[in-house]
Amino acid sequence: MHRERFYTLSASCPDRTGIVAKVSGFIAEHKGWILETALHAEPAVDADSRGRYFMRIEIRADSLPFMLTEFRERFRPIAEELNMDWKITDSAVKKRVVILVSKQEHCLYDLLARWQSKELDIEIPCVISNHETFRGFVEWHGIPFHHVPVTADNKPQAYAEVQRLFEESHGDTMVLARYMQILSPDLCAAHPGKIINIHHSFLPSFVGARPYHQAYERGVKLIGATCHYVTEELDQGPIVEQDVIRIDHSDSVEDMVRYGKDIEKAVLARGLRYHLEDRVLVHGNKTVVFR
Template structure:
């Protein structure tokens, strides 16, 4: 069943009386048909020091495109005064315009196969303008799908120039979102800053446990009874960015590190795909180092 064209408004602003009334009033005034509305008020907490002093309001609204008497450009124009008054961070997107997502991979196949299967079947209805890898392993597989493949080797010595090259390619293909599909490399601070909130990583542990390298070895050594994976935005600090999605699977003493790796891969790819989808559909709003995810 194909969905009708719709716009997605994602926004946050300081909490106050009347936000929903003002925004939904604006939409109703233009006879906009709301398909889905998600709202969240984050109250301040005196007992958590990282908590913001004032409350903040988050929203995501899907509006049937055909129900409005104007297009997106005019929506933006007309909505701006209200958004400014409410001190909103906001964006609105059009379901008819495909997002451009660049995949970065290394030598592990599971997330790449998984994402291309979703892309091929239009479950993920995106453009993949190219795949970039520090190895040439998946060139044939990617190119068979009709997607350009760029091999950008990364060594201890060439990191700066390698990431500059990655950034150049992403810019050239007008990539909007970068997915580290088990890329296994720490990006440069420049790249992290340039695409803040638009680089998505899958880490193979249930963060904050087992940051860094070889998390399954760490998990095996610790003797945990569940292992997991975490999809998060990449920031300059390794494995510390806002968490978008997580999941776990039960293991036991009979599972070796290799078994854990195998079970873990299944969690990694589904968690990455869910997190990426939430991001692309404007379902993820960040608040400091946390996320609101309107599932």
């Protein structure tokens, strides 16, 4: 964790020789001071395909002789030569995170505690909920609260409204903090890699509804939680982070729910942090996470 202003370059490209040399050569040429570098080569899956190279580099902003716009212009030819998907972000520009919540408190309290102390150094333009439950709590923190009811009849309109609120508040990331509704495929497709969910099981076990009941029935000895990007297929998106906690025969479904909440909020917070710090690079239906 660095307190100075820095830029984060995250990128992937087809693997070949000389990638690191080109990129680090460019940075060195301009006397850029590298704070942190993470690199990963994903091997080719077969003889006909090609591996892919992933990188994330933090550069101290004041070490470079130009601004970010000029960095982008100067770096573009290298990126094009390497056929790179890339972006570079500025630690001084706070990410804007819209939180969706229903009636469960644990992830919401946890995220606002981290935001309040600047552990999560983000803007929260608004919280959206299908219930009024947390209006007072959210507004007390000075954050706008939008109640968007979801019923059997109004789903298309409701999700259109969620999408409008997200876009008009210039959200970078939408967090489903135990939001107990399934987003419309349209909304999922509109913001790939930007919607993060916390699922209350160790996926791929117990997809769908009531995973703790499923876990209780099967008699597993650990329960878990999974933070993943939302895609059009329910509970199938790329996994960002997971963790588990031990239970035993004496634990009821209610006990599991209680233990699970502790894992859910911890996994969501870790996954969200990785995402916000541009540590997560999506690769097909998997992720590279540079912790």
